[in-house]
Amino acid sequence: MEVIGLPQRWVAKANWKATQENFSADPYHVQTTHRSTVEMGISPEDPLYAGYGHQVVMQNGHGLNVITSKTGRSRAPYQGMPESMWPMFQRNLKPEQDDILSRTTVFVGGVYPNLSFVSPIHGTEGHLHNYLNFRVWRPLAPDKVEVWCWFMIDKAAPEEYKKAAYKGYLGSFGVSGTLEQDDTETWARIVEVSGGLMMRDKQLNYNNVSNYLMGFSHVEPDPTFAGPGTAYPTTYIDALSRSIHERWLELLTKDLIIEGASK
Ligand SMILES: [Fe+2]
Numbered sequence: 516m517e518v519i520g521l522p523q524r525w526v527a528k529a530n531w532k533a534t535q536e537n538f539s540a541d542p543y544h545v546q547t548t549h550r551s552t553v554e555m556g557i558s559p560e561d562p563l564y565a566g567y568g569h570q571v572v573m574q575n576g577h578g579l580n581v582i583t584s585k586t587g588r589s590r591a592p593y594q595g596m597p598e599s600m601w602p603m604f605q606r607n608l609k610p611e612q613d614d615i616l617s618r619t620t621v622f623v624g625g626v627y628p629n630l631s632f633v634s635p636i637h638g639t640e641g642h643l644h645n646y647l648n649f650r651v652w653r654p655l656a657p658d659k660v661e662v663w664c665w666f667m668i669d670k671a672a673p674e675e676y677k678k679a680a681y682k683g684y685l686g687s688f689g690v691s692g693t694l695e696q697d698d699t700e701t702w703a704r705i706v707e708v709s710g711g712l713m714m715r716d717k718q719l720n721y722n723n724v725s726n727y728l729m730g731f732s733h734v735e736p737d738p739t740f741a742g743p744g745t746a747y748p749t750t751y752i753d754a755l756s757r758s759i760h761e762r763w764l765e766l767l768t769k770d771l772i773i774e775g776a777s778k
Contacts (some may be wrong), residue, residue, distance in 0.1 A: 516647060517670040519681055524691045528643050529702030530631055530709070531654040532763065534662075535697055538633060538650070539625030540755035542566060542600045543729070548697045558642040560630075561585065566751035568619065569737060571744040577631075578761030579598050580750040581615060588618045595636045602669055611741035627762055629653070636689040639692075642760025644680035658706040664690070670680035727760070 527534070537544070537600030542565040545558070552558040568583040583589060593601055593616060605613050622634040629652040636643045646668050654659040666684045687694045708714065740746035747754050750751050 517677075519666050519668060519677060522665045523647045524661060524663055525690045526655065526661050527699050527702060528706055528708060529657060529699070530657055531651050531660045531662045532650040532759070533702050533705050534660055534679040535625050535629055535631060536628070536667070536756055536759055537702070538623055538631035539576075539578055539627075539759060540580075542582060542623065542750040542752070544701070549694055551697070552693060563751070564622075565621070566749050567601060568750055569748060570750045570752050570755055571624075571742060571746045572743045572755050575690050576627030576759045577625065577717045578744065578755040578758060579617050579622060580755075581746075582621040582623070582750055583618050584620060589620050590616050591620070591636055591643065594619065594621075594634065595643050596645055596669065597673060597676055598638070599673075600669065605669060615741065624651065625759075627759060635687070637683040638679065639682045639686045642679060642683075644676060644682040644683045646684045648684060658709075664688070664691075708776055727753040728758050731757075 518561045545565040546553070546562050549558060553560055560562070564584070565582055565585070567585055570578070570580050572578045577710055593604055596604075601617075608616060620636060623632070625631040631650050631652065632647065633644065634647045636645050637642050646666060649665040649667060651663040653663065655661055666689075668680055672680070683753055684692070686692050689695065730747065730749070731754075734747050734749060734752055735753075737748040738744045740748075746755070
């Protein structure tokens, strides 16, 4: 991979756990938070479109979403990378890896606690291109995070493709991008609501204020998924969100000394 340009850096009104979870574990928000992209014709109208594929839960809060399509194939094979590069993918990957790459639309996930990545297909002027966006969430305060955002692309891609993909990145997940602004708006509202009456008044748990029960106890892992981890056959599920927050709680409480507790 090749990094192009300097990392963009900015400060957002957000909590790092919300930003990490947003990328790692929440394709479900796409249809509502990014509704404007559907209305503009950038995203598909099918309300389930970001839910097709697998959510893969790794250990220690790591994981990703492998988003395909209703048919299980991608309209743009190999995420719209130039056809001239396809033999290279086929040569370098195992058959099962090649199969997943060839039919995936978006890879989006995170390495716990504060590294996120997204490999989507976006564009400007009607042309769609793939790129890889890495970002680090640097917590500055409970309600403030500094974002470090890198653009990466396959070194072997033609120069013209790289330039067009960079424009697609700036228009979507760069600091001024449409999707970035949608997400930032929601993170800020979460911070504000977190200081409100409901949060002060309620015990924080999975089934009242923070509802992390989607898919819980009735969506089973898919044993046919070729990759590592525990793969669920949909990305509209809270399995990875629960894993992230469980890891956070585990780290936060592991050295806790509770007076009077038996050893
Ligand atoms: Fe988003």
